[in-house]
Amino acid sequence: MKKILIVSLSLFTFFTANAQHKKSDTLLVALKTANTDTARFVALVTLSRHYFLSYPDSGIIFAQKGYDIAEKNNWASAKGFALKRMADAYGNLGDYVKSMQYYFRALRTYESINDFYGAQTVNNNIGSTYIEKQDYKSALSYLYIAKKQLYAYSLSHKSGTREYRSQFIVFLNLGETYLLQKRVDSADYYFDLASKGVAKIKNKDVANEFMGNLLRDLGEVAALKGNKQLALKYFRSAVSFCISNSDMDNLSGAYLGTAKLYHQHKQQDSAEYFARKAIDVAVAGKFEQDVLNAGMVLYKYYDEDNNLPEAYKYYRITTEAKDSLYSQDKVKQLLSLDFDERQHKADIAAAREQYRASVRMYSLIAGLAVVLVLSFIFWRNGNQRKKANQLLQQQKEEIQNTLGELKTTQTQLIQSEKMASLGELTAGIAHEIQNPLNFVNNFSEVNTELLAELKQEISAKNYEEVSAIADDLIGNEQKINLHGKRADAIVKGMLQHSQSGSGAKEPTNINSLADEYLRLSYHGLRSKDKSFNAEMVKQFDEKLPQINVIPRDIGRVMLNLFNNAFYAVNQKQKKSGEGYKPEVSVSTSLENGQVAVKVKDNGVGIPDAVKDKIMQPFFTTKPTGEGTGLGLSLTYDMVVKGHGGSIKVNSVEGEGAEFIIQLPIT
Numbered sequence: 001m002k003k004i005l006i007v008s009l010s011l012f013t014f015f016t017a018n019a020q021h022k023k024s025d026t027l028l029v030a031l032k033t034a035n036t037d038t039a040r041f042v043a044l045v046t047l048s049r050h051y052f053l054s055y056p057d058s059g060i061i062f063a064q065k066g067y068d069i070a071e072k073n074n075w076a077s078a079k080g081f082a083l084k085r086m087a088d089a090y091g092n093l094g095d096y097v098k099s100m101q102y103y104f105r106a107l108r109t110y111e112s113i114n115d116f117y118g119a120q121t122v123n124n125n126i127g128s129t130y131i132e133k134q135d136y137k138s139a140l141s142y143l144y145i146a147k148k149q150l151y152a153y154s155l156s157h158k159s160g161t162r163e164y165r166s167q168f169i170v171f172l173n174l175g176e177t178y179l180l181q182k183r184v185d186s187a188d189y190y191f192d193l194a195s196k197g198v199a200k201i202k203n204k205d206v207a208n209e210f211m212g213n214l215l216r217d218l219g220e221v222a223a224l225k226g227n228k229q230l231a232l233k234y235f236r237s238a239v240s241f242c243i244s245n246s247d248m249d250n251l252s253g254a255y256l257g258t259a260k261l262y263h264q265h266k267q268q269d270s271a272e273y274f275a276r277k278a279i280d281v282a283v284a285g286k287f288e289q290d291v292l293n294a295g296m297v298l299y300k301y302y303d304e305d306n307n308l309p310e311a312y313k314y315y316r317i318t319t320e321a322k323d324s325l326y327s328q329d330k331v332k333q334l335l336s337l338d339f340d341e342r343q344h345k346a347d348i349a350a351a352r353e354q355y356r357a358s359v360r361m362y363s364l365i366a367g368l369a370v371v372l373v374l375s376f377i378f379w380r381n382g383n384q385r386k387k388a389n390q391l392l393q394q395q396k397e398e399i400q401n402t403l404g405e406l407k408t409t410q411t412q413l414i415q416s417e418k419m420a421s422l423g424e425l426t427a428g429i430a431h432e433i434q435n436p437l438n439f440v441n442n443f444s445e446v447n448t449e450l451l452a453e454l455k456q457e458i459s460a461k462n463y464e465e466v467s468a469i470a471d472d473l474i475g476n477e478q479k480i481n482l483h484g485k486r487a488d489a490i491v492k493g494m495l496q497h498s499q500s501g502s503g504a505k506e507p508t509n510i511n512s513l514a515d516e517y518l519r520l521s522y523h524g525l526r527s528k529d530k531s532f533n534a535e536m537v538k539q540f541d542e543k544l545p546q547i548n549v550i551p552r553d554i555g556r557v558m559l560n561l562f563n564n565a566f567y568a569v570n571q572k573q574k575k576s577g578e579g580y581k582p583e584v585s586v587s588t589s590l591e592n593g594q595v596a597v598k599v600k601d602n603g604v605g606i607p608d609a610v611k612d613k614i615m616q617p618f619f620t621t622k623p624t625g626e627g628t629g630l631g632l633s634l635t636y637d638m639v640v641k642g643h644g645g646s647i648k649v650n651s652v653e654g655e656g657a658e659f660i661i662q663l664p665i666t
Contacts, residue, residue, distance in 0.1 A: 041069045041078060045085055052089040054246040056286065059089035080109035080118050084125065091129055092249055094288030099129055117157075120149035121166060128173050131180065132289050139177050146170050161203050168197040172210065176217055184224050191217055212242035212250045216257055223261050231261050248285040252278045256294050263301065272301050279317070292318060436483035443476045443483075450476070507546040508554070510595055510663075514540070514586050517555050521562035522584075525570065532570050537585035544588055547595055547665050553638045554663075560635045561599040561659050562586075567622070568603025568657065575604075594645070595665060600658040606651040614649070639663070 027050060031043035044066035052059030067082035069075075087102035103126050110118035127142035147170050154163060175190035194214055201207040219234030235258045242251035255278035263271035275298045282290035295318035302310040450469050457465040518536060526532055562584065569582035587598045606614065615636045639645045643663055651657035 037069050037073055041066050041075075041082075044069070045082060048082075048085040048089065052085065052092060054248050054285065056089040056092040059092075060086050063089065076109060076113045077115055077118060080106045080115065080122075083109060084118075084122055087122075087125065091125070091132070093286055096129055096133060100126070103129065116149050117153050117166075120146040120153065120170075123149065124166070124170050124173060127177075131173065131177055134180070136177050136181055140174070143170060143174050143177065147174070159200075161201055161206055164197055164200045165206055168194050168201070168210065171197060172214055172217070179217060179220055179224075182224065184221060187217075187221055191221065208241060209245055209247075212238045212240075212245060212247045212254065215241060216250055216254045219254070219257050219261075223257065223264065228261060228265055232258070235261065248281050249287050249290060252281040252285070252287060252290040252294065255281065256290070256297060259294075259297060263297075268301065268305070272298065275301060279314075436487040440480050440483050440487070443480045447473055447476050447480075505548040505550055508549050508551050509544075509546055510549075510554070510588055510597065511540040511542070511544060513551060513555055514538075514558055514588060514597060517558040518562055518584075518586055521559055521566060525563070525566045529570065532566075532573070532582075534566060534569055534582035534584055537583060539585065539587035541587075541589045544590060544595060545665060547663060549643055549663060550638075553642055557635045557638050557661065558586075558597070558599070560632065561661075564632075565599055565601035565603065565657075568605070569601050570603075572603045591662070593665060594662045597661040597663070598658060599661075600656065602656040605653040605655050606649065606657050607653050611649060611651065615647075 027043060027047045031040065031047065034040040034043050044062045048059045048063035048066065050059075051062065063082050063085035067079060067086070070078035070082055083102045083106035087099045087106060090096075090102060091099035103122055107119060107122040107126070110116075110122060123142045123146035127139045127146060130136070130139035130142065150163075150166055150170060157163070171190045171194035175187045175194060178184075178186035178190065191214065198207050198211065198214065215234045215238035219231045219238060222231035222234055235254050238254035238257075239251060242248070242254055255274045259271045259274035259278060262268075262274065275294055279291060279294035279298060281287075282294055295314045298310075299314040299318055302308075302314060450473050454466060454469045454473070457463075457469060515538065518538070522534065522536060565584045566582075569584060573580055573582050583602050585598075585600045587600075589596050589598075614632050616633065636647055639647045639661055645661060645663040647662075648660045649657065650660070
C-alpha cells in the first residue's frame with residue numbers, strides 16, 4: 001500500500017512539476033521580452049511570487065531586481081511591494097532576522113505614502129513571522145492591526161479578488177495562532193471565516209494558492225477534536241493542493257500533521273514514514289523551521305523505539321536547524337530589531353504627542369488672543385451700540401411723529417378723494433334728481449287743476465265724475481310719492497358716498513347698483529363736456545343673487561371704474577374724430593361661486609409699462625390736476641381687503657381696457 005501511494009505521489013509530482021516549469025518558462029519569456037521598466041518590474045515580482053515558496057533563493061533574487069527598478073524610478077508603492085516579497089522569501093528560508101528587516105522597511109515605505117492596504121499586508125506577514133517564532137502575543141497584536149486596517153480600507157473601496165485574498169490570509173493566520181495555543185474554539189471560528197472568504201474569490205488559481213495551508217490547519221483542528229478520519233481527509237487534500245501549487249512549506253507541514261495523527265493512534269510505522277517525508281521536503285526546500293519541527297518529531301519517535309542510531313541522527317539534524325534558526329546572535333538581532341521597531345513607534349508616538357501639546361499650547365495662546373480681541377470689540381461695540389440706541393430712539397420718536405402726520409394726511413387725502421368723486425357725481429346727481437322733481441311738479445299742477453274740476457262736479461252733484469277725478473288724483477299722488485322716493489334715494493346715496501367709516505354689509509342687488517352708478521357717471525361727464533356721447537351697453541344676469549356687501553363702498557368702486565372708462569373713451573374720441581364710436585359696457589355674471597362685474601371700454605388702453613403700478617397709491621396717468629392717484633388704490637383696498645374679492649385688468653394699449661371684479665357670495 002505504501003509503494004502504491006509513493007508511486008502515485010511521484011507521478012502527481014512529475015506532472016505538476018512539468019506544469020510549474022511551463023509557467024516558469026512563460027514568466028521568464030515575459031521578462032526577456034519586456035521593453036519597459038514597468039513591464040520588467042511586473043515580470044520580476046511575479047517570478048518572485050512564483051518561486052518564494054518552492055525556491056526562496058530565486059524569489060529573493062527576482063524581488064531584489066524588481067526593487068532596483070522601483071528605486072531607479074522612485075516608485076514608492078512598488079518598492080514596498082518588492083521589499084515585502086524579499087521578506088516573504090527570507091522567512092521561508094528561516095532567516096527571520098532579514099525577513100523582519102525587510103518587513104519593517106516595507107511597512108515604513110507604505111506608511112510614508114499612506115498606503116493602508118499595503119501596510120496591512122506587511123502587518124499580517126509580520127504577525128505570521130511571530131507565529132513561527134512562537135511569540136503568539138506579538139503575532140496577535142500585528143494580526144489584529146492588519147485586520148483593523150483591512151476593515152477600514154474596505155469601507156471606502158469595493159472588494160475584489162485582492163481584498164478577499166487578504167481577508168482570507170488574515171483569518172487564516174489568526175486561526176493558526178489560536179490553533180498553536182490549543183484554543184480550538186477560537187481557531188475554528190477564524191478558519192470558518194477563512195473558508196467563507198476563499199469561496200468569494202472567483203479566480204480559482206488564487207483561491208487554490210493557500211488551500212493547502214487551510215486544509216492542513218483544518219486537519220490539525222480535527223485531530224485535536226479526536227476525529228481521525230476527518231483529519232486524514234483534510235491532510236490528504238492538503239497534500240494534493242500543496243503539490244499542485246509547489247507549496248513545499250505547507251506540504252512538509254501536511255506530512256508532519258499526518259505523522260502526528262498516526263502517532264496519536266499508535267500507528268508508529270505510518271507516523272515515522274510521514275515524518276521522514278516531512279523532513280525530506282523541508283531539507284530539499286531549505287525550510288529550517290520545518291526541518292526543526294520534523295526532526296524533533298522523528299527524534300522522539302525513534303527514541304520511543306529505542307533506535308538510538310536513528311534517534312541520534314535526527315537529534316543532530318534538529319540541533320543544527322535550531323542553531324541556524326535560534327543562535328544567540330540571531331536571537332539578539334531579532335530582539336534588537338524588535339526593540340528598534342518598538343522604539344521607532346515610541347518615537348513617532350512621542351513626536352505626535354509633542355506636536356499635539358504644541359498645537360494645544362498655540363491654540364490656548366490663540367484662544368486668549370481671540371478672547372482679548374473680542375473683549376475689546378465687545379467693549380467698543382457696547383459704546384457704539386449705546387450711542388446708536390440713543391440715536392435710534394431719537395429717530396424713532398421723529399419717525400413716530402412723522403408717521404402720525406402721514407396717517408392724518410392719508411386720512412385727509414382719502415376723504416379728499418371721496419369728496420372729489422362726490423364732486424364728479426354732482427352733475428350726474430343733479431341731472432338724475434331733476435327727473436323725479438319734474439314729475440313731482442308736473443303732477444302737482446295737474447292735481448291742482450283736477451281739484452278745481454272736482455269742486456265743480458261736486459257742486460253739480462255729478463258723483464260719477466267726482467269718483468273718476470278722485471281716482472286720477474289718487475294715481476297722481478302715487479306717482480308723486482314714487483318720484484319723491486326716487487329723489488330721496490338719490491340724495492341718501494350722495495350722503496352715503498360722502499360719509500367716512502366702513503359701514504355694515506347688507507344684502508345688495510349688484511345689477512341695480514351698477515345701473516345707477518353707470519348713469520350717474522355718464523351724466524357727470526356730460527355736464528362737463530356737452531359734446532361727449534357714448535354708447536352704454538348693459539348685460540346683467542337677472543338670476544344673480546343678492547350678496548352681502550357695503551353698498552356705498554362697492555358703489556364707489558363702480559363709480560371709479562365707470563369714470564375711468566368714460567374718461568378713456570373721451571380722450572380717444574378727441575384724437576380719433578368722427579369715425580370712432582365710444583362704448584362702455586358693464587356686465588354681471590355668476591362664475592365659480594362668485595359674482596363677477598366686468599367694466600369694459602374701447603378707449604386708449606393702459607400701457608404695459610404701467611399695468612403693475614396702476615393700483616399703487618398716488619400713481620395716475622392723468623395730467624396734473626385731473627387725478628389724485630387714489631381712485632384705483634381705494635378700489636383695490638375696498639374689493640380685496642374689505643370684501644375678500646379680487647380685481648384683474650386686461651388691456652391692450654390703443655384698443656381699450658377691461659376691469660374684472662369678483663366678489664364672494666357669502
